Amino acid sequence: MKKPAKSAVRLRIYLGGEVAIGPGRAELLQLIGDTGSIAEAARAMEMSYRRAWALVQSMNALFKSPLVERTAGGAGGGGARLTPAGRAVLEAYADAEREARTASTAPVRRILRRLR
Template identity: 55%
Template sequence: MSEGRDGDAPRLRLRVVFGPGAMLGPGKADLLALIDETGSISAAGRRMRMSYKRAWTLVETLNTLFAAPLVSSSRGGEGGGGARLTDTGREVLARYRALERHAAEAGAPEIDALEALRRPNG
């Protein structure tokens, strides 16, 4: 999940904008990670305190944004449904997380300098 260096410490939040309405940011990356962890779109959405409909809409958006779907799902029923990241989904998530790490490392000195210029408790 996306977290600051020290809780409320200043941090970068990275969003990759591919075009109008086509983007990948920390919320969608967190949703992918939780789907991978829970095996469920609805459970991932609940963990993020979002509605089932919102979680599904984000998954549909992600699945159409890339050349191959990021999440595959099966309907519920007697055997239960589920969701999982595809190989492309795992690769997209890993590359986004790597980009976050690189940006955080490269930006740390500038963030520290900006923090030093802030008004206390501001």
């Protein structure tokens, strides 16, 4: 197998004109689920807490039922967890990206071959 150029295909799902979910939001959800904290997830992605918080806000507003549940308080007190809806959306997005990626490998390869 030849050394592959670092390439990737990524999926974004829009509703109206705005992004419903894409790679960034998905990774954030994943990390919130893993770490149990928006702040820690933000640090892991090297993004400001402000922005991570805004993304969560936006997603919670965008979906019928919130994807992330938050409670204030530190040191084991508060934090953030994925709701069942959050887990479902995250999993569905991962599925979608996986299916899309495998289905498009042939044409994508035709493009990659032409890249420098």
